[in-house]
Amino acid sequence: MKISDLGEFPLIDRVARIVGVERADVVMGIGDDVAILDCGGEDWLLAKVDSQVEGTHYRTDLITPRQLGRRALAINLSDIAAVGGRPTHALVSLALQADTDVAWVDELYRGLREEGDRFGVVVVGGNMASSPGQAFIDVIVLGSVQRDHAILRAGARPGxxxxxxxxxxxxxxxxxxxxxxxxxxxxxxxxxxxxxxxxxxxxxxxxxxxxxxxxxxxxxxxxxxxxxxxxxxxxxxxxxxxxxxxxxxxxxxxxxxxxxxxxxxxxxxxxxxxxxxxxxxxxxxxxxxxxxxxxxxxxxxxxxxxxxxxxxxxxxxxxxxxxxxxxxxxxxxxxxxx
CATH class of the missing domain: 3.90.650.10 (PurM-like C-terminal domain)
Structure with missing residues (x-):
């Protein structure tokens, strides 16, 4: 069976059966917009990761690198919003071809900075690697939510x-x-x-x-x-x-x-x-x-x-x-x- 036969969400369910565990500190793991973790503080910790893959999510002839930086962060911030949370920090993992223009990378990070400044989010780390083909950008966003303010996908009621x-x-x-x-x-x-x-x-x-x-x-x-x-x-x-x-x-x-x-x-x-x-x-x-x-x-x-x-x-x-x-x-x- 190929993953194209299975589809995205059944694949996520399959992965969850392999790695998913029940632990006291995991309030919400795989299956919602973000992971919600109880680290013992007044608020719960939020963690989210999402990718932008060249040729799948964007084309370099249709979006500027600064716009791409803003977009890559914004879509993660949207998931933090979806649980009622507040984003605070981001990490960026970037894979590029070696002949990528450095000015393109500069503009990408200017976009990330611009979007982060709008919402009080700072980029605090990440990783860079070489890609033999398409570029991809993984953004991890951390945040918090008050324990009594978290809103999940579960909870809707008839009426x-x-x-x-x-x-x-x-x-x-x-x-x-x-x-x-x-x-x-x-x-x-x-x-x-x-x-x-x-x-x-x-x-x-x-x-x-x-x-x-x-x-x-x-x-x-x-x-x-x-x-x-x-x-x-x-x-x-x-x-x-x-x-x-x-x-x-x-x-x-x-x-x-x-x-x-x-x-x-x-x-x-x-x-x-x-x-x-x-x-x-x-x-x-x-x-x-x-x-x-x-x-x-x-x-x-x-x-x-x-x-x-x-x-x-x-x-x-x-x-x-x-x-x-x-x-x-x-x-x-x-x-x-x-």
């Missing part, structure tokens, strides 16, 4: 509302613009979409409000796409879900790009991925007030896009015409065949 921050589908629309020069949109539409893809903003401020409220029952960041990521919440919480097309927050620019690509805007929102928004659940009675509080304190709009169902009621997507279709995981899988 909860499903909420998302910001807009969905912008990053996927930006990627389509980068890959297809024939797609013609105005600069007013193009620039925000490109920025959402190349330099996403981790929702750390929004996460602090959510965690401090004590109202969220589960949370995840939207890296693989809403359809896939809400599925992870459903798996860990043993629940079902119903999402509504008419509630999805999609920008006019993303809708325009989707139209040019002959696909519905909701497909970018559900399956596009790399939005790095927060998706969280909260009791329906509290959802509206919590959304208003987040927007008031951060300026980021929050939208109720669905509801949590009992597990045996399944996972559904309601189209504008009222039809319900089964909600499958249509987002990113690193090892999916084809």
């Amino acid at each position: 909860d509302s499903v909420l998302v921050s910001g807009r969905l589908g912008d990053s996927a629309a930006g990627l389509r613009l980068l890959l297809d020069a024939s797609l013609q949109v105005s600069e007013a539409e193009r620039e925000p979409l490109l920025a959402r893809h190349l330099t996403p903003v981790p929702r750390l401020l929004e996460s602090a409000v959510i965690a401090g409220s004590g109202l969220a029952t589960a949370m995840i960041d939207l890296s693989d796409g809403l359809s896939s990521d809400i599925g992870h919440v459903c798996e860990r919480s043993a629940v079902g879900v119903r999402l509504w097309e008419e509630q999805l927050p999609i920008s006019a620019g993303a809708r325009h790009v989707a139209e040019l690509c002959n696909e519905p805007g909701w497909r970018l929102a559900l399956n596009g991925g790399e939005d790095y928004e927060l998706c969280f659940t909260a009791p329906a009675a509290d959802a509206g007030g919590l959304a208003a509080r987040i927007e008031k304190q951060t300026g980021t709009a929050v939208t109720v896009v669905g509801e949590i169902l009992p597990k045996d009621e399944g996972r559904w997507f309601v189209l504008k015409d009222g039809r319900e279709v089964e909600l499958g995981a249509g987002g990113w899988d690193h090892f999916a065949a084809g």
Whole structure:
């Protein structure tokens, strides 16, 4: 059997069965956005690692090294945000071809520094190695979370509302613009979409409000796409879900790009991925007030896009015409065949 036959998430489950252990200091190991460790202090320690691989996650003709540095750190910070945490330190492992221009490396680290300065994160170490092929960047981020503020993927309950921050589908629309020069949109539409893809903003401020409220029952960041990521919440919480097309927050620019690509805007929102928004659940009675509080304190709009169902009621997507279709995981899988 090849890993392409298995897929990314079954492979993670398989690895977890080999190395996963139950220990008192491991609050959350493999299976959530970050590892949560109890080292005996007032807060729990958070640890996260993520990679950017040339040719898979980025192309050097489509992103500057400074943008890449910012992006490589931001996507890790997003996972810290997804558990209600605060990032503090980063380590960077870099593998490059020997003929890489030193100026490229300088700009990469300037991007890392720039993004870190925005959120109080310092790069404190790492590693460098030679690669015979594509470059890759591994970033480890450490942080902390108050013990009573940590929000996991498990915890969503039937009757909860499903909420998302910001807009969905912008990053996927930006990627389509980068890959297809024939797609013609105005600069007013193009620039925000490109920025959402190349330099996403981790929702750390929004996460602090959510965690401090004590109202969220589960949370995840939207890296693989809403359809896939809400599925992870459903798996860990043993629940079902119903999402509504008419509630999805999609920008006019993303809708325009989707139209040019002959696909519905909701497909970018559900399956596009790399939005790095927060998706969280909260009791329906509290959802509206919590959304208003987040927007008031951060300026980021929050939208109720669905509801949590009992597990045996399944996972559904309601189209504008009222039809319900089964909600499958249509987002990113690193090892999916084809």
